[in-house]
Amino acid sequence: MTKRLIALGVLLAAGTPLWAADAPRDNATLAARAEAVFGKQAGQSFDAPAVKPSALAPRTETVTVTLAPGKGAEVQAELDAGQGMVFHWSASGDVAVDLHGERTGSKDEYTSYDIEAGQRQGAGTFVAPFAGTHGWFWKNRSQQPVTVTLTITGFHKRLVRHGGQP
Incomplete structure (x- = not known):
């Protein structure tokens, strides 16, 4: 003792x-x-x-976007290096998807982690290899609107959303 x-x-x-x-x-x-x-x-x-301690409490957020035919939308979580999230998304139709990240302060450069030509759902865990925004770009290649719903739980600071209809 x-x-x-x-x-x-x-x-x-x-x-x-x-x-x-x-x-x-x-x-x-x-x-x-x-x-x-x-x-x-x-x-x-x-x-x-x-173990990567976090000063932030984990958050759960759900976002839904509707993609018009031929259009895309992006949803990303702002994460520090080493912070992570658990995710699940589903779509009402096939979408092309690029799971990628952009370093804080980068212009026109990004890193792709997973790309699929036609998928209706994805799930997993993600740990940010660098500080920045990390998330998904979905593109609807069909002739009908497609709704994508994403739920993430993690140590993200905020969600950043580009394109699509709420």
């Missing part, structure tokens, strides 16, 4: 917040915290980068 208190005191004296979002996320720091809080545990390993 005394060793744990000493280790905890060393962390606090060094000004290292124990659970703050901006605390160091390396295995050595995590191992020191584990020993200070719970004592040395046989067989314990550490993978601190597996």
